[in-house]
Amino acid sequence: MDSPHLLPLLLLAAVLVLLAAVAPSSATPGVGVIRLPSAGRGDRACTSPPDPTIYDRPVIGIVSHPGDGASGRISNGTSTSYIAASYVKFVEAAGARVIPLVYNEPEERLLEKLSLVNGVLFTGGSEKQGLYFETIKEVFQYVLDRNDAGDPFPLFAQCLGFELVSMIVSKDNNILETFDALNQASTLQFPSYSLLKGSVFQRFDPELIKKLSTSCLVMQNHRYGISPKRLRENDALSSFFKILTTSPDENGKFYVSTVQAYKYPITCTQWHPEKAIFEWRKPIIPHSEDAVQVSQHFANYFVSQARNSSNRPLADKVLDNLIYNYSPTFSGKASKSFEEVYIFS
Ligand SMILES: *[C@@H]1O[C@H](CO)[C@@H](O)[C@H](O)[C@H]1NC(C)=O
Numbered sequence: 001m002d003s004p005h006l007l008p009l010l011l012l013a014a015v016l017v018l019l020a021a022v023a024p025s026s027a028t029p030g031v032g033v034i035r036l037p038s039a040g041r042g043d044r045a046c047t048s049p050p051d052p053t054i055y056d057r058p059v060i061g062i063v064s065h066p067g068d069g070a071s072g073r074i075s076n077g078t079s080t081s082y083i084a085a086s087y088v089k090f091v092e093a094a095g096a097r098v099i100p101l102v103y104n105e106p107e108e109r110l111l112e113k114l115s116l117v118n119g120v121l122f123t124g125g126s127e128k129q130g131l132y133f134e135t136i137k138e139v140f141q142y143v144l145d146r147n148d149a150g151d152p153f154p155l156f157a158q159c160l161g162f163e164l165v166s167m168i169v170s171k172d173n174n175i176l177e178t179f180d181a182l183n184q185a186s187t188l189q190f191p192s193y194s195l196l197k198g199s200v201f202q203r204f205d206p207e208l209i210k211k212l213s214t215s216c217l218v219m220q221n222h223r224y225g226i227s228p229k230r231l232r233e234n235d236a237l238s239s240f241f242k243i244l245t246t247s248p249d250e251n252g253k254f255y256v257s258t259v260q261a262y263k264y265p266i267t268c269t270q271w272h273p274e275k276a277i278f279e280w281r282k283p284i285i286p287h288s289e290d291a292v293q294v295s296q297h298f299a300n301y302f303v304s305q306a307r308n309s310s311n312r313p314l315a316d317k318v319l320d321n322l323i324y325n326y327s328p329t330f331s332g333k334a335s336k337s338f339e340e341v342y343i344f345s
């Protein structure tokens with residue numbers, strides 16, 4: 001036997017010796033074992049959550065939007081509605097589950113489902129009237145009522161969601177202006193850093209705030225919006241919302257891109273935090289680590305607000321209504337916007 005044949009055998013022997021050395025053995029405790037320092041509670045079994053006022057099993061209601069998200073190529077039914085799966089994943093990634101609030105279900109079902117959630121998300125879309133707008137109005141009023149009754153109950157409204165909330169708060173269905181911001185990545189400009197305290201941006205590293213204002217880290221896709229001037233000049237809107245950020249459209253015309261309510265846990269963005277992590281149909285969507293981190297901060301902030309909700313719904317009722325009762329449909333080939341959609345019909 002010459003050495004080239006001996007080598008694999010020697011290697012095998014060496015591996016076996018090493019495995020024996022690191023294998024747990026009651027006879028030789030500590031040999032080859034890395035011991036990490038432990039202190040206090042770490043040695044004991046973890047049985048109960050540390051703070052009973054924080055609810056670590058939050059559930060978020062997401063209102064479905066009319067249509068199938070794919071111009072009828074997946075489902076043509078007149079009562080069909082959809083939720084892009086990216087919104088679902090957005091809240092799931094921050095530690096919450098989702099119950100779909102199907103916009104055209106009977107009102108009792110809507111109210112029953114609202115009694116099972118700890119916060120609500122309004123998605124993007126295009127529908128600004130009819131039953132959909134009525135449902136959004138009703139859910140918005142529910143959010144205000146829950147908070148007014150002393151229970152923190154957050155709302156995160158994006159794009160169309162922000163536009164509808166602006167119409168509702170101002171009581172003016174013509175409050176919106178037009179902008180050229182379809183399929184565009186943009187910066188976020190901060191009119192006043194002092195307003196960021198107590199907002200979602202408080203959890204941002206100052207370096208990331210700076211990058212947001214100089215690099216195009218957020219995805220815009222809208223034809224409507226509201227200018228800072230119009231928001232400030234509207235008494236109802238300016239007493240309800242503070243402007244956290246603005247962004248320029250294709251022509252350098254500025255619109256309000258992030259707001260937070262003064263007295264309610266309500267945050268609205270004209271841009272789409274969910275797209276940076278979960279949507280790939282438009283090549284311009286920013287997917288950099290910074291862009292992803294911005295989105296994750298928004299998801300984490302929203303869900304941590306929901307953990308403050310005092311609602312503790314029955315587990316069985318939640319299970320019966322979770323979005324896991326439905327399967328998402330791959331829409332990446334049929335839809336111009338979404339990789340996956342949940343369809344309700
Ligand atoms: C929906 O209707 C359009 C127009 O009639 C048709 O082209 C399309 O195939 C239909 N889609 C489905 C999923 O039935």
Ligand SMILES: *[C@@H]1O[C@H](CO)[C@@H](O)[C@H](O)[C@H]1NC(C)=O
Pocket residue numbers: 265301304305308
């Ligand atoms: C949750 O409630 C606590 C106590 O009121 C508050 O300090 C904290 O800011 C709230 N968290 C969020 C994310 O709003």
